Amino acid sequence: MAMTEEEKKYKGWIWTLSIVIPLAVAALFGVNLRKLGYDVEPLSFLPPIYASINGLTAVLLVWAISAVKKGNVKLHEGLIKLCMVCSSLFLVMYVAYHMTSDSTSYGGEGFIRYVYFFILITHILLSIIIIPFVLFTFVRGIAGAYERHKKLARITYPMWLYVAVTGVIVYMMISPYYS
Template identity: 65%
Template sequence: METSIENTKKYNVWIWMLSIAIPIAVAALFSVKIPGVERLGFLPPIYATINGITAILLVIAVYQIRKGNRKLHERLMKTAIGCSVLFLLLYIAYHMTSDSTLYGGEGMLKYVYYFILLTHILLSIIVIPFVLITYVRAISGQFYKHRKIARITYPLWLYVAVSGVIVYLMISSYY
């Protein structure tokens, strides 16, 4: 019978493969446009809402684990991961059918927008292995290690979720 450490090593290979493959696939799919498919312009408010729901789930999940409600915490975190996957699928679908929208604001607000956008994009790439490692440590019963990395994962993931909503709100009038 394999130990949780052996299983974790197997998961680590998948974690790093996904952490590299997902950003590369997303970048590559930006250049793919599906001909004959109607523009999916209705998706940005939906995936921005999903980002907002993810942020709320993360906050509630942390509150629940601090109260000692491990089972609800686990369900909330699995739901947050599911929301992030759904966000990614909708985001890719939108960009495969629609041209990117340019921000039309001027002055200082333009710099604020691009700062938030760039940090959102960079951290959305960086957070992938953190989320996956944190999850694997939890499901393999390595709770001390789980808590240790969750202290890093949580604020990164929360920033990505909240900044995704902010980016949408700042650019929504230019769609």
Template identity: 70%
Template sequence: MSRTQLDVEKKYKKWIIILSVCIPLAVAALFGVNLRKLGFDVKPLTFLPPIYATINGLTAVFLLAALWAIKNKKVELHEKLMKTAIGCSVLFLLMYIAYHMTSDSTKFGGVGTIQYVYYFILITHIILSIVVIPFVLITYVKALAKRFDKHKKIARITFPIWLYVAITGVIVYLMISPYYV
């Protein structure tokens, strides 16, 4: 490993830790803040859920396309698709926070077995969406540092988790959408 590779990884190590801790904490904190209930005159952003669900779906498509690209040795395309997937995930997160800061939470109205299925998918989606943050960041930094052996190794873990989070985000939306007011 060259000195440059070490410098790149060292440079980003603090950011990976900070973002991996701060993003879930910020989302949890902001999830409980409703600007309307605090007296701010803001309209509920009720149009956002289908948009951010679509962005989750696009993230899954970009991830699958990036996998295809790298398997076919289209490295530049792979890089662009992965950056787009990261951008989609960030955009999703911003919209998700904006929605929950301006709108009341929607309760799932299904009963029986479907209720258990929904909560299983929702809980695994939430847990893995937290877990995947450092994996995505570390995988990305390994590529930046041109440590492709390490990048490939961690990408084998990151990819299925991230794909699961993207797909289950869409499924959660589809299951709860009939209950939006």
């Protein structure tokens, strides 16, 4: 099936955002305002908030899929938009935390350390890979390309759900080591 005009209109933006967002996050992750001499308070209260937002995103994703399977497309669309807002809020808070606070090292030992790093690495990689999937899936839905939307959503949904759930797991595993 051919791409709709709306999809063509957003294609460049989607690819631009899919490249710029991870690069910006990586660049900002390495900037600590306190170490640069700025008098800012560490935003140490943010990790449980953004972990909760990840959990909320997971719940909303499951609800959105349930809604569309029951034929409630409007609810599905609203929930997906809310998921996108939640993911954006997570990203802003995550970057703000890391720009004002020292990184926390995972203190677990033995096998659980390997489990933690496996979950963390797959979470990070998929959080980068998922960006164009989410955006293209969303645009296909709002453009009315429902068959193409559904086909891509079968790939996007489990990846997005994995990122949301593992975000909570990573937080729970590292939270005892926050200072």
